[in-house]
Amino acid sequence: MADNNDTTDTESTLSNARRQLERAAANVDIDSGVVERLKHPTRVQQVSVPLRRDDGTLEVYTGFRAQHDDVRGPYKGGLRYHPEVSAEECSGLSMWMTWKCAVMDLPFGGGKGGIAVDPKTLSEQERERLTRRFAEEIRAAIGPKKDVPAPDMGTDSQTMAWFMDAYSMQEGETTPGVVTGKPPSIGGSYGREEAPGRSVAIVAREAIDYYDWDIEETTIAVQGFGSVGANAARLLDEWGANIVAVSDVDGAIYDPDGLDTNDVESHDERPGMVSGYDAPETLTNAELLELDIDVLVPAAVSNAITVENVDDVRAEMIVEGANGPITFAADTVLEERDVPVLPDILANAGGVTVSYFEWLQDINRRTWPLDRVHDELEAEMLKAWNAVRAEVDERDLTWRDAAYVVALSRIGEAKETRGLWP
Numbered sequence: 001m002a003d004n005n006d007t008t009d010t011e012s013t014l015s016n017a018r019r020q021l022e023r024a025a026a027n028v029d030i031d032s033g034v035v036e037r038l039k040h041p042t043r044v045q046q047v048s049v050p051l052r053r054d055d056g057t058l059e060v061y062t063g064f065r066a067q068h069d070d071v072r073g074p075y076k077g078g079l080r081y082h083p084e085v086s087a088e089e090c091s092g093l094s095m096w097m098t099w100k101c102a103v104m105d106l107p108f109g110g111g112k113g114g115i116a117v118d119p120k121t122l123s124e125q126e127r128e129r130l131t132r133r134f135a136e137e138i139r140a141a142i143g144p145k146k147d148v149p150a151p152d153m154g155t156d157s158q159t160m161a162w163f164m165d166a167y168s169m170q171e172g173e174t175t176p177g178v179v180t181g182k183p184p185s186i187g188g189s190y191g192r193e194e195a196p197g198r199s200v201a202i203v204a205r206e207a208i209d210y211y212d213w214d215i216e217e218t219t220i221a222v223q224g225f226g227s228v229g230a231n232a233a234r235l236l237d238e239w240g241a242n243i244v245a246v247s248d249v250d251g252a253i254y255d256p257d258g259l260d261t262n263d264v265e266s267h268d269e270r271p272g273m274v275s276g277y278d279a280p281e282t283l284t285n286a287e288l289l290e291l292d293i294d295v296l297v298p299a300a301v302s303n304a305i306t307v308e309n310v311d312d313v314r315a316e317m318i319v320e321g322a323n324g325p326i327t328f329a330a331d332t333v334l335e336e337r338d339v340p341v342l343p344d345i346l347a348n349a350g351g352v353t354v355s356y357f358e359w360l361q362d363i364n365r366r367t368w369p370l371d372r373v374h375d376e377l378e379a380e381m382l383k384a385w386n387a388v389r390a391e392v393d394e395r396d397l398t399w400r401d402a403a404y405v406v407a408l409s410r411i412g413e414a415k416e417t418r419g420l421w422p
């Protein structure tokens, strides 16, 4: 695993997460032993996942499940299918899930996992076989009261359906609560798919209001037009903002007068259609990050903004849709320039919040209508926003430090109350 003393800006996810923790802990009255413990995941499981390809050949992929901390409840977090998935990346991402659940005051801890694979190279049947085998390999570590996976980059509700079915077959009973983000026909929650994008939009809207801007005058660029980016862009568009650029892995489309985001097909609807869209201008992903706009929403990959390009970022505000899109060093530069950064652990927390609603619906065998999900998500996001905003106002902290203070205070209190180290 990467060393936290690494001072370069080729920052690993775990190193970034640890540096953020160390910095924020200085603002919280928390036992230093607890902070030391929180720099490490409880455990990281690594498994080999054999896959019989459609052409009859066999390939073996590596899968992971990192479980960071469960003092407040079962481990919770997504499964990512991406070539760069590693033990180190899952560990850092699982730390962020611990803080995210605590900021939202959900009764969960943090987990994250995935398989080092490019899902675009697999057929649907291959993705199904891979997912079922992965579920079997990590079965002992997960469960509705232990560790509850969900979708992340490269996975979706269908992946969760296969995962739930494979787990249930081994258990001998249908166990919907083992994963969230399932299709509603098998116990998934309405509104889970668009929830992380919805929360990004809610936090952007509140921040725009906080700084006394007019949303109708606000220009926004969104990097990544997948589950998070497309839903955030479309909602902000609906609320009157001017979405001038969006991108997929191949590049960006740009219209200074504003794009019709409903006309652009997202990754889920038809992969590759963003860069194929007939827009007035096309840009590279690097150029999108440098646009002279009000709000930038990086909603694709980690480390999109580093010391290499941060000086070229001209947005007045950044709302993090992806997990960890800004390295620790670049974040410091943005702070010096007084660019507000609304952090991932607050902004995209709508996903895990609706996952929590789904988990409750599964336990109770009830289905909430979509408007109830939207209303409850709005209420939970505003509660978390107000808690974080209070720290910003009272203690003049950055938005990220303020969100960490809220999270770490709750985690520290839970650790102390349970008395884990007699």
Ligand SMILES: NC(=O)C1=CN([C@@H]2O[C@H](COP(=O)(O)OP(=O)(O)OC[C@H]3O[C@@H](n4cnc5c(N)ncnc54)[C@H](OP(=O)(O)O)[C@@H]3O)[C@@H](O)[C@H]2O)C=CC1
Residues within 6 Å of the ligand: 078, 151, 152, 153, 154, 155, 196, 223, 224, 225, 226, 227, 228, 229, 247, 248, 249, 250, 266, 267, 268, 271, 272, 285, 299, 300, 301, 302, 321, 322, 323, 348, 349, 351, 352
């Ligand atoms: N899904 C969820 O529930 C949640 C996800 N997140 C985080 O949000 C981020 C995005 O996840 P999600 O929306 O689910 O992922 P998706 O797979 O649905 O979409 C990812 C999008 O990013 C684009 N993309 C991929 N690589 C790059 C790149 N190098 N540069 C620019 N664009 C790129 C993809 O393009 P293409 O279509 O061409 O592949 C696609 O448009 C991740 O960091 C994830 O951890 C956070 C909270 C919840």
Ligand SMILES: O=C(O)CCC(=O)C(=O)O
Residues within 6 Å of the ligand: 076, 077, 078, 079, 100, 148, 149, 150, 151, 152, 180, 181, 323, 348, 349, 351, 352, 353, 355
């Ligand atoms: O819904 C969940 O449980 C987790 C979603 C996730 O992985 C994330 O918020 O990064």
